[in-house]
Amino acid sequence: MVSRVLEKGNDEDPFVVGISTLHLRIKINQFRQNGHFTLFHIDATFKLSDLGYTVITCSFTDRTRTYHLAAILIVSARTYREYDMAFKSFTKLYQRVFEYQLRVDAIMGDAADAQFNAYRRISPFSESKYLMCFFHVLYNVHKRTRHLQTGPAVTVVSGIIDIHCTTSHKEFCTVRERVMAQWRMESKLSTFADYFEEQWIESRFWRWQIYHSPSSYATTNNPCEVFNATVKRHVQRKASAIRILIRSTVTLAGDVGSDVHSPSTSIAPPN
Template sequence: MNFEIGSRHHLYFPTIDQDTPFFFGFNKDANGKPIIGSGAYDDRTYIFPTTLKLLRMNCDTSNQNHSALFHVDATYKLSISRHPLLLFGRSNFKKEIKPIVLGIISQEETLEFKIFFSSIHSLCQHFGINFVLRYMMQDAQASSSAAVRAVFGPDVTVLMCYFHLNQNVKKHLDKSVKHLKDIVLGDISCLHYCTDLTQYLNKRHEIISKWETFLELKQFKTYFVSQWIESQWLNWQLFSRPPGFSTTNNNVESINGQIKKFFAKYRRGSINECL
């Protein structure tokens, strides 16, 4: 089963107005007609809307010496088929998010993310946009981070949303360590606000050593070290991101909430309705 893009006005053409949305990233049938897969494993879905204005205003990173901060996040329950909706955007010094591209994909696997990011990269190259991605803010989504590094290079810094780190940490602070919760969260906050690597390493050694004196924190310490210090999700401190930029993905999630409220009206629709 395939879904079709309903109008050729939704496709790019050379004289398109810069504010007119168009779709890209989709597959084509034997006649070159755009189609969207059913979402099955052997019939995947890729369809990404944007505008020329959004691309040119927000993907040109030369105005910040290519140190811009980009974000990616997914939201769900917008379509009956439960396809994830991706939002790719860029934040500024005011912590405002500028949406650039939306994306409906079959599922959150590395292949889907690679096609999403490579399609954006190729589109920017096609339009001569000076797009260099060095920092990506996201949740602990391994498929996304693998795709980011595959498309934009192994030296991309994948930043962990500090809000989600805290949310996950709180889930691992069970009733047995309730009396130590404020101490632990305060320690993690101190690590987050370190301004350079040397300060962070010194403070980290001090805090881990302190935790080791509490038998109740043995299991939590093991979790925290393995998940937030020794894994790929270790970039959640202030000094790990461009100075002055956001430390969370909350602004992106706020836009996802608005999409559900104002466009989907908290109701699941078909893929065509979502488009």
């Protein structure tokens, strides 16, 4: 079992703990050995520390959308500094064990600048595509459109789903132009169209369409959300002292690591 305290503390001296196991890293190494497409997920969960620290789960998913835990992080804040320290340590640990660099084809996260900026400066994440969790897009769109009446709201959601389901960049460009034009024809949606284009089309967080990852791979961070619910149950859904929280997550990582299920590239036919 590996539990590394990188720093110890406050705004000037951040607290970062990374928890993983040899079994977890062996399973992740199978992605590289078998030539699997490697889709890396990161998601945060809150209210588990009495100090307000955040628990971040890191994982890979395979073609069956099975969740493979890589590490659990506990950080005092979600700034570039904490992400940089945590992921540099994680990649160095992997390379020291296997004498190979971790391979990551794509990363799925949220529209968080600190997270994105840290990835861009750390190999192997720096060469990976940064994909947006589609649920994150929908969640933020809902906050902008919940005041709309049913008709315009349906028009917005239908257009977003059409863009999400595009299967090539050429189709994406065509559908995007059609949807944006349709929105701008409605006076109630013209301001929203400007927001959506700036935030979800022209920004660095624009990759949330299904064609960016191979068929059947996850397009949301839902596997992480499900596992985060497991983390909360494991700590009895209460904010714990930091030593208790670390001990609980170490135990959980060990339990998950004992699962011998390997990454899969095939999809079982329905019964």
